[in-house]
Amino acid sequence: MTSNVDATPAPDAGPTPVRLLLVDDDPLVRAGLSLMFGGADGVEIVGxxxxxxxxxxxxAELxxxxxxxxxxxPKVDGLTATEELRARPDAPEVVVLTTFHADEQVLRALRAGAAGFVLKDTPPAEIVSAVRRVAAGDPVLSPTVTRQLIARAAGPDPYSDRRGRAAARLAVLAEREREVAVAVGRGRSNAEIAAQLYMSVATVKAHVSRILTKLDLNNRVQIALLAHDAGLLEAEDGA
Structure with missing residues (x-):
């Protein structure tokens, strides 16, 4: 008896699109972003x-x-919203939109757990790429801007011993983990760290994961900030 069931395998639906929430008080900015992401593959604006x-x-809804x-x-700024959001379990990643690449608020947002930021005049393709990269677990900071932000974040603080506190936190790391943390702080990719420290990329990823867990951090940007706060990058910075 011939079966009437179609045995043709279902077509591959491809990777699940990145679900994106837009947050901006300017309706024109939201409209522009909606138009931009509406034509982009791999990203779906959910609200x-x-x-x-x-x-x-x-x-919670989307x-x-x-x-x-x-x-x-006007009511609750993005910094406060980011801090509250990233403090929750299973929080989504946050990419900050800003006009100023050295804004102190951006630094605070990175410390709160934002995965990076993009300028509002960034080319559309780069903004789309930034969202995809963050969803994949990569921070969105160019090496030049990373150095500027970290240097400013680690500037003089008359109210606390930032360096001492950062060094004390990093003391829990094993020697190899500390070397990886320094490399992350200098903007190295996993492949670059692997080549520099003579280990596999998989081993680098494992070290980064352990560093995040031991230091209770959210992402590589926070590792970089902590390494600079502790003074571990000064040799290269002063070269």
Whole structure:
């Protein structure tokens, strides 16, 4: 008896799109971003929010993978929203939208767990790429901007012994983990770290994962900030 069941395998649906939530108080900016991401492969806008106050409810409802977050909003600013969001379990990644690449608020957002930032005048293709990269676990900071941000973040602090506190936190790392942390702080990719330290990329990834766990950090950017705070990058910075 011939079966009427179609045995043809279902076509491969491809990778699941990155679920993106847009947060900006300017409706024109949101409209522009919606138009831009609407034509991009691999990213799906699941919703919008006009203020940081709306973010918790929208995230709970829509379950985005990434939140593209403006900083300057009238009720609850993006910094506060980022801090509150990243403190939650299973929080989505956050990419900060900003006009100034050396804004102190951006530094605070990175310390709070944002995976990076993009400038509002960044070319559309690069903004789309940034969202994809963050969803894949990579921070979005160019080497030049990383150095500028980290240097400013580690500047004089008259109210605390930032270096001492950072060094004390890093003391829990094994020697190899410390070497990897320094390389991360200098903006090296996993492949570059593997070549520099004569280990496999898989081993580098394992070290980075252990560093994040031991230091209770969210991402590589925070490792870089902590390494610079502890003074571990000064030899290269002063070269």
């Amino acid at each position: 919008e929010a006009a203020d940081g106050a709306e973010v918790p409810a929208r995230v 379950k985005p993978d990434v939140v593209l977050m403006d900083l300057r909003m």
